Amino acid sequence: MTYNNSFSAGSAADIYINTPVNRSFTYKIPEQMNLLTGMRVVVNFSGREMTGFVSAIHNNLPEGIELKDIVSRIDDEIIYDERIIRLAEYVSESYLSSVGEALGKALPSGESSRSRPRASRVSHIENSRIDLTDKQKSIYDRIMSSGKKSHLIFGITGSGKTEIYMSAAIDAVSKGLSVIYLVPEITLSSQIHARLYKVFGENLIVYHSQLTQNQRLANWKRFYKGDAMIAVGTRSAVFLQCPKLGLIIVDEEHDSSYKEQSTPRYNARRIAFYRGETENATLILGSATPSIETLYAAERGVIELHKLEERYGDGKLPVIEIVKLQNSNEEITPRLKMYTNRAIKDGKQAVYLLNRRGFAPFVLCGDCGCAVECPDCSIGMNYHRGKGMLCHYCGYSSDVPLNCSACGSESILKLGSGTQKIEEIISKEFPDYRIFRLDQDSARKKDTVYDLLDMMHKREIDILLGTQMISKGFDFHGVTVAGIIMADIGLNMPDFRATEKIFSLLMQLSGRSGRGESEGRVIIQTLNEEHLIFDYLKRQDYLGFYREELKIRKLINYPPFTRIARIVIRGKSEESVSQSAELLTIDMKRLVTEQYSGIMVLGPSPAPLSKIGGNYRYHIILKGKRLNELTAFVKTAIDSFKSKAVYIEIDIDPVDML
DNA sequence: AGCACGCCGACT
């Protein structure tokens, strides 16, 4: 395949713009402007200046329209070619956005900075062989010799998936093929970055949202030109372009941060699969707790399944205990206290998970029981130490009210516990231990995560307490105790994936303990120890949990047995939102009887979060056996629905239904 | 998504 049409000359350019209008627009190229396909420009679109993506240059001027001039050129060299237009078309068709919106997500938005990026040499890989165990070697060999392009490595935590990824990456790069290595949205990816840098040096680029836009652009260019052959990055790195793609790795493939949460709501895992198929590249997904969908696909042979069932080196699996909390005010059970003391006396460390930030999640009136709600969202506000009341959905904050807005009582109770409160409690419980709290609030400060990694490795922290952030990607050899303060949080969310999410969270956290030479101990505290998941957790039997969950999914007809699309209707007026939702549903049901017999329409109903940021929200859930039919159905239904009083959001394969 | 154009209520 060649892509040499980038050099066609002409006087007009077809340009995509990041706007919901799904077509390109033609602009005149000013006389002196030397423009090529594959450059970004600034254009005036409907009265405002916007970035445009040039997709073709030609002389066919449309009749009857006065074309506008391109305002200016952003790039002085080509940074993409038609391959990314094709990919954006795929995203646009799959997730029902415009091509321009897809390009807006796929392409970097920075400008070339004055300082030249350092001259990069295409370095040789320094004598880097990764030593693989027999088990790792046999999986590596099977992937390399397999006729299948897509693979899942289902390997327990600490089983050494990374070594297989790295060996495959070295192999690809040595053949002159580029590699994209995806990691979840976490700053903690610095650990894998360091390992990759050791092997690949200047051949490695990073690509994630913590870089400045100009850094992202500079790295994009190096990868596009083949000056760097391996890229490690988050979700959007799945769009990186290169001379010839050889391998895509999706580590922790179950992680929901691979799903984009604004239009187009793509899943990087699906884009990776598509690129693997269409660009003839190998895809390796890896997880200790694969998503139900992926594991199901692997069992059916759509992707090849490889299991790693033993820990790497001397590591042993931790022992897991389920401990009943006497009541919701109990925070640290004697069991957890004992194991923590024992570990720290031994020079080891503990991690505690509480999946709830802030100080107290429930603030309510002691007399009438009225909760303090966010004025813009249909949700209770959380009390944060030093900050007062905070809404976790829109960020609205206020002082703690002096009296109840409903009955005027001055008795305002702060109930429940978040990480800030647990931090206070464990500081009292263990006055001599060094405690570090990691959650969204503490991680906001610039170097928190780097300091944390450093201090953990130097054993300057005894107890690391945090939200689910601490379950991702860490590899701390001193940790022998993992405590889950309250395992019930999130289990009762109105979301068919709630159990799956909590199970993998708890299992991932358990996997943080006992990675060194000493055996790990996990204390899972819960109010409801009868819950089905704890049996499987205790045995660390993900496959058993999977089979059980699969039965339920089949029974209630949810993924992977059906595909889902979710339509959210939102707007400032509750009447027009509920009316529009009703009308859209009627349209859809008619369409089902006329043409789309395979589609099920559920709803409309108020979304579980019925109001966010002042917008009322209703949703309609659609189910279909085949994704193509489902997508076509949504497209037809939405296109013919004309109400402009409300916004409509489309989510194909949603990861949550809130 | 913006933003302009256009036709009906409460103001000086």
Next chain:
DNA sequence: GTCGGCGTGCTC
């Protein structure tokens, strides 16, 4: 009599 509400339509 005018200012301005947000319903509909367009964007090279």
